[in-house]
Amino acid sequence: MPIEDFIIIVYCFVDSELKKLLNGRRIRTRGFDPKLTDAEVITMEIVGEFLGFDAEKHIWQYFRQHWQEMFPGLGSRSNFAKQCANLWYCKQEIQQSIACQIYALADDTHMVDGLPMPVCKYARANRCRIFEEEADFGHCASKDEKYYGFHGHLVINFNGVITGFTVTAANADEREAMFEITENIIGLLIGDKGYISFDKQQAMLEERQINLQTPLRDNMKDDRDPKFVKKIMSIRRKVETVIGQLVEQFNIAKIRARDKWHLTSRLARKLLSHTMGLFVNKLLGRDISAIRRINYGLKLSIAF
Numbered sequence: 001m002p003i004e005d006f007i008i009i010v011y012c013f014v015d016s017e018l019k020k021l022l023n024g025r026r027i028r029t030r031g032f033d034p035k036l037t038d039a040e041v042i043t044m045e046i047v048g049e050f051l052g053f054d055a056e057k058h059i060w061q062y063f064r065q066h067w068q069e070m071f072p073g074l075g076s077r078s079n080f081a082k083q084c085a086n087l088w089y090c091k092q093e094i095q096q097s098i099a100c101q102i103y104a105l106a107d108d109t110h111m112v113d114g115l116p117m118p119v120c121k122y123a124r125a126n127r128c129r130i131f132e133e134e135a136d137f138g139h140c141a142s143k144d145e146k147y148y149g150f151h152g153h154l155v156i157n158f159n160g161v162i163t164g165f166t167v168t169a170a171n172a173d174e175r176e177a178m179f180e181i182t183e184n185i186i187g188l189l190i191g192d193k194g195y196i197s198f199d200k201q202q203a204m205l206e207e208r209q210i211n212l213q214t215p216l217r218d219n220m221k222d223d224r225d226p227k228f229v230k231k232i233m234s235i236r237r238k239v240e241t242v243i244g245q246l247v248e249q250f251n252i253a254k255i256r257a258r259d260k261w262h263l264t265s266r267l268a269r270k271l272l273s274h275t276m277g278l279f280v281n282k283l284l285g286r287d288i289s290a291i292r293r294i295n296y297g298l299k300l301s302i303a304f
Helices: 003-022 038-050 056-066 077-086 088-101 122-127 174-181 199-207 226-248 260-284 292-300
Strands: 109-120 136-140 145-157 162-169 187-190 210-213
Touching (some): 003 038, 038 056, 077 260, 088 162, 088 260, 122 145, 145 174, 145 226, 187 226
Parallel strands (some): 109 187
Antiparallel strands (some): 109 145, 145 162
């Protein structure tokens, strides 16, 4: 897909979604509207993420150098970064709207998992003053090491569409975060051993029509059919694939923010970009989860 086509598709969709979201209301209560429209800003963020630009500065530089004629209102880098941060709520709402449009929330099978999000190197943790009231020490099970920072928690549907995401301190209980991000789903929910719940928690999930299934620990008796357990663990690997995409392609585990406002906007941009990739694949009739196909095609269409 040529880069121009992708920009146009994203802009048309974002502009339409913003108009539905605002319904005639203004985002800003006073002053003039910026020359660079909010739909243009969000479009630049989404496309920039697919091209591997992880920060507002790099996104701004790329569009300033290559696509100024398509975005004539593009001004200074600082104004662009502020406008990006101010649109965090719109980006979250558009991401959820896309998830609804491709029936991700209506799916009866979801997976839940988490990922470490270090604020700094472990050796520097005691001297780090960034997010000192929000971050904490935790343990990364996959790497079997301690770290200082946050823990991201996400829920996806069977096709890999993100239906819920939140960030907690690294030492927070995964099960508590799970309750927050599963409010809008029902049906089978598959997690790892970290989500094994107590009877009271299981009862609360059942009241919300959620059937949580996890592997059991070695000292626990499992009366389930071994074939069923093997099947759900095979399905659960989908969430690991999505986490791999978010970490490797969208750099979601890198904080690169100094306050909650900018961090929220940064994460919203990455989740929206990932979901938009699935949406475009669906429009093109491709495998919905193969978002790297779009990425590679775009890179081949760019001449730096």
